[in-house]
Amino acid sequence: MLAAAVGLGLTWMTTTRGTELGTLTxxxxxxxPRIGTTDIDPYSRATVTRNGELPIGTGDGIAFTARADDKxxxxxxxxxxxxxxxxxxxxxxxxxxxxxxxxxVANSLQRYGFTSEEIxxxxxxGFEIHIASRARAGNWLPTGGIERYLLMLRLYDTPVGVxxxxxxxxPMPQIATVGCx
Amino acid sequence: xxxxLFTIIAGVLLGGVVHLVSVLALPRIASEDAYSxxxxxxxxxxxxxxxxxxxxxxxxxxxxxxxxxxxxRYDLSTGPIKLSVxxxxxxxxxxxxxxxxxxxxxxxxxxxxxxxxxxxxxTEAQHEALPEDEDVTAADRLIIDSPxxxxxxVLKALAPEPGLMxxxxxxxxxxxxxxxxxxxxxxxxxxxxxxxxxLQRGKR
Numbered sequence: 001m002l003a004a005a006v007g008l009g010l011t012w013m014t015t016t017r018g019t020e021l022g023t024l025t026x027x028x029x030x031x032x033p034r035i036g037t038t039d040i041d042p043y044s045r046a047t048v049t050r051n052g053e054l055p056i057g058t059g060d061g062i063a064f065t066a067r068a069d070d071k072x073x074x075x076x077x078x079x080x081x082x083x084x085x086x087x088x089x090x091x092x093x094x095x096x097x098x099x100x101x102x103x104x105v106a107n108s109l110q111r112y113g114f115t116s117e118e119i120x121x122x123x124x125x126g127f128e129i130h131i132a133s134r135a136r137a138g139n140w141l142p143t144g145g146i147e148r149y150l151l152m153l154r155l156y157d158t159p160v161g162v163x164x165x166x167x168x169x170x171p172m173p174q175i176a177t178v179g180c181x
Numbered sequence: 182x183x184x185x186l187f188t189i190i191a192g193v194l195l196g197g198v199v200h201l202v203s204v205l206a207l208p209r210i211a212s213e214d215a216y217s218x219x220x221x222x223x224x225x226x227x228x229x230x231x232x233x234x235x236x237x238x239x240x241x242x243x244x245x246x247x248x249x250x251x252x253x254r255y256d257l258s259t260g261p262i263k264l265s266v267x268x269x270x271x272x273x274x275x276x277x278x279x280x281x282x283x284x285x286x287x288x289x290x291x292x293x294x295x296x297x298x299x300x301x302x303x304t305e306a307q308h309e310a311l312p313e314d315e316d317v318t319a320a321d322r323l324i325i326d327s328p329x330x331x332x333x334x335v336l337k338a339l340a341p342e343p344g345l346m347x348x349x350x351x352x353x354x355x356x357x358x359x360x361x362x363x364x365x366x367x368x369x370x371x372x373x374x375x376x377x378x379x380l381q382r383g384k385r
Contacts, residue, residue: 007199102242
């Protein structure tokens with residue numbers, strides 16, 4: 001009984017919350033470069049099949065996830081969060097907001113994310129995305145006011161991957177919570 | 182006292198074993214994996230467009246709403262698959278997954294280097310059975326070995342902005358994925374009796 005409880009409990013926990021195995025963390029962002037290869041670790045494999053997702057293949061791109069800002073404060077849909085800076089080299093990228101189950105969050109604008117092509121940039125090529133429940137000027141990504149959400153930055157056709165180790169190879173954008181009601 | 186302690190330690194150790202076994206077994210026993218979710222809405226050995234991701238859609242988690250996605254669920258038991266995907270204006274990619282959702286190959290429009298991504302997908306046995314001669318003449322066709330007889334091919338086309346989604350979908354609609362009924366007929370005259378050779382090799 002105890003054995004079954006401990007064992008299945010551990011499995012449930014690791015496949016739900018993920019493990020640190022084979023992850024690449026840059027700032028607030030985490031990726032699993034091996035998830036899109038046949039070298040995928042057993043934990044990621046179990047997670048992928050359990051959630052019913054299809055991981056992005058390595059020849060296609062890589063996905064970075066952020067659940068908290070740079071100061072480790074969990075992303076809160078009622079707060080104002082700014083994602084700014086630069087992204088690693090890639091032909092295209094998309095930034096998408098999901099709830100904790102990986103579903104898009106309904107909003108009247110039907111705006112669920114941005115692509116690198118449609119974003120409004122400053123003169124030096126940098127960008128700022130304002131994530132908030134109420135309308136903001138510039139690149140506004142609505143949260144629908146949900147309590148917890150996550151951001152996924154997908155790089156398509158990119159050199160970032162298994163060989164990437166540090167921020168120098170892959171400069172990720174900053175995430176800052178600038179105000180909470 | 183020692184007995185209780187012993188039971189607890191044994192329980193935790195056994196728990197570890199249960200944990201490892203269940204993690205390793207999950208990919209095989211999971212009933213809600215991507216392949217199973219896609220099975221009812223996709224045709225076998227044909228391209229099916231998926232609806233664009235939106236909040237009411239719970240088909241699969243973490244779909245990219247900026248991409249038009251189409252799926253070809255394949256079964257190689259009747260023969261190799263011929264895949265052809267015209268490249269869209271922005272970005273097109275083709276990813277291959279086994280029956281157990283393992284990503285084993287992916288290619289994008291730029292690495293394919295052509296206006297149409299053309300691939301032959303076959304099992305290793307079918308690849309070996311291919312006459313060598315044809316391998317050479319087909320050098321400009323990419324041959325992919327599938328580790329499993331069934332699986333998924335996922336075609337993606339990027340819509341750089343929401344207004345271009347229809348265009349991305351249209352480019353995927355022009356793609357095809359079908360069982361290669363015959364080896365290219367023009368070549369067949371030059372290559373007499375190619376099939377039995379690997380069989381004999383196998384018997385020895």
